[in-house]
Amino acid sequence: MTDLITSRDQALRFEHQLNQIVIGQTAAVRHLLLAVFARGHVLLEGNVGVGKTTLLRAIAHGLGGDYQRIEGTIDLMPADLIYYTYLDASGKPRVDPGPLLSHRERLATFFFNEINRARPQVHSLLLRAMAERSVGAFNQTYHLPHLQVFADRNRVEREETFELPAAAKDRFMFEISLDTPTDGAVLQELMFNPRYHDTDRLVQEMGSGQIAYYQLNDVAAGIQAHIHSSDKLKAYALALWQASHNPAKFGIRLADVDMAELIQAGASPRGMSYFIRAAKTRAWLEGRDNLLPEDLQAVYAVTMAHRIFFSPLYAYRKDELMPQLITGILAQIAAP
Structure with missing residues (x-):
């Protein structure tokens, strides 16, 4: 290497x-x-x-x-x-x-x-x-x-x-x-x-x-092949992605928001692929050959925020609510 x-x-x-x-x-x-x-x-x-x-x-x-x-x-x-x-x-x-x-x-x-x-x-x-x-x-x-x-x-x-x-x-x-x-x-x-x-x-x-x-x-291909991740970390990454679709399922609450009505669409499978690619690249820059939770957390907002779409009821409050949602997801879902 x-x-x-x-x-x-x-x-x-x-x-x-x-x-x-x-x-x-x-x-x-x-x-x-x-x-x-x-x-x-x-x-x-x-x-x-x-x-x-x-x-x-x-x-x-x-x-x-x-x-x-x-x-x-x-x-x-x-x-x-x-x-x-x-x-x-x-x-x-x-x-x-x-x-x-x-x-x-x-x-x-x-x-x-x-x-x-x-x-x-x-x-x-x-x-x-x-x-x-x-x-x-x-x-x-x-x-x-x-x-x-x-x-x-x-x-x-x-x-x-x-x-x-x-x-x-x-x-x-x-x-x-x-x-x-x-x-x-x-x-x-x-x-x-x-x-x-x-x-x-x-x-x-x-x-x-x-x-x-x-x-x-x-x-880039070498980085993706070189960085590995554990089964627990894979499960953590999957939970982070699923939370972009259904945050209420993971106990995430925002003030004055009906969580069942908040999300119109969550991050796509393509977004999940980009998420992992970016996290692996960060691990490489940090001098490691394995993914850690902080790699995923560091790239979550820039990878996911523009892929989460709020329902019309809350879309006008996106600038206010999106940072709260991202913070809530990262705080609520336990890292391995």
Whole structure:
């Protein structure tokens, strides 16, 4: 397992560097690193100017490979991801590959900014590319074996936006929230240290291609095969998943909530698979070859919260109730 040990050392150095570029976001950085090595797509949510784009640029730069970014707009069409048309210098019409096809096998990081501004038809094409890591166009199939999608939603502005449906959210391994730092020292550093005022220079400080993007799939497969779990831990993981469907069965209560009416849908089997993949990756980063309850607990919220859907009676209180539900599940279900 020398390769996994070497990869872990590289991953931890990478994490340290990311935390020097985007300060005050250590939890988000750790979750993004887990997603990279578990090969899962990520949905980001946060206010404007908290460092989402800088963090993703730094990740793309550190992994090497090619990076593409597209802006979600109301007039964006599915074809805009595949090709774009224009008139060349001689006035003749031309068709060139779009953002999903322009780099093909070298495309490693794809950033969809403000995905909720794009139409559902655009979401559908992107989801197919995420699931199959390939795109059909021009009577051919183009493979994108190293594609990892990061999509972000602006939580403040809701005009001209389309809420992602359950099927779309379920394709993302994690939903990670980046909040404005509250630590006074961090805020002063961001305000007064010129280092953080030049994003381009800041990202370039990190060496490119420190972790070979084309090896990540093999590293991820090795992690999943190397980390083992006990029967008791498997039963614990199953209970955590079942609680997302029927929390009342496990004695979980929330104030002023009829628990029998709270849940419309719990986490999917795909979500359970992502949950275990992420937990195993955390165990590997912690230098172990076995799963512990804290590995499951550390990734439960970012893996499960966007897969639990409340009934219309309580959906408007999601921001208030979801953290309480997650906390209640982790507190009520006994770890082995």
